[in-house]
Amino acid sequence: MTNTTEKIQSEIRADKIVIFMKGTPDFPQCGFSAKTVEIFKSLGFPFHTVDILAHPDIRALLPQISNWPTFPQVFVKGKLIGGCDIVSEMHSEGQLKPLLESAFKDSK
Amino acid sequence: MTLAERIQASVLGALPGAEVTVQDMTGGGDHFQVIVLSPAFKGKTLIEQHQMVHASLGPLKDEIHALAIKTRAV
Numbered sequence: 075m076t077n078t079t080e081k082i083q084s085e086i087r088a089d090k091i092v093i094f095m096k097g098t099p100d101f102p103q104c105g106f107s108a109k110t111v112e113i114f115k116s117l118g119f120p121f122h123t124v125d126i127l128a129h130p131d132i133r134a135l136l137p138q139i140s141n142w143p144t145f146p147q148v149f150v151k152g153k154l155i156g157g158c159d160i161v162s163e164m165h166s167e168g169q170l171k172p173l174l175e176s177a178f179k180d181s182k
Numbered sequence: 183m184t185l186a187e188r189i190q191a192s193v194l195g196a197l198p199g200a201e202v203t204v205q206d207m208t209g210g211g212d213h214f215q216v217i218v219l220s221p222a223f224k225g226k227t228l229i230e231q232h233q234m235v236h237a238s239l240g241p242l243k244d245e246i247h248a249l250a251i252k253t254r255a256v
Contacts, residue, residue, distance in 0.1 A: 156229045
């Protein structure tokens with residue numbers, strides 16, 4: 075039985091963009107998760123989500139692994155870039171799209 | 183000392199020389215915004231800067247319900 079750490083690591087590697095959120099893109103269960111997903115939907119890049127409400131073990135452990143206390147948590151190419159505030163700030167300052175473009179340009 | 187003042191002192195303790203502004207967003211004493219300007223942020227990504235602020239709060243984190251963070255490298 076894979077443990078929670080392995081589950082988290084495989085989710086983080088599941089796609090170039092991975093969002094650990096409350097709920098799902100179509101039924102977000104928290105305003106911050108909804109706002110974050112809307113930003114990524116508007117940018118048009120594919121992304122993978124994990125509903126931490128359905129995975130209480132991930133919800134409990136991820137903050138310690140990522141050293142970030144809240145949700146949502148957005149990973150790009152395996153690296154945490156932030157929660158709702160940071161993603162929104164990067165988006166409004168035009169830093170998010172170039173970051174994603176370069177992530178998808180790399181072959182690996 | 184109010185919680186806002188303790189937050190400011192705690193951040194300054196970990197980031198000496200930083201400019202720290204703490205605002206109570208609702209007047210209820212548990213929703214805060216903290217703005218931190220510090221040379222220590224130079225070369226750090228936004229997430230790293232915010233993690234530094236979170237770390238500087240130490241045990242105060244448990245008394246704060248919601249915390250908005252704004253950081254700038256100066």
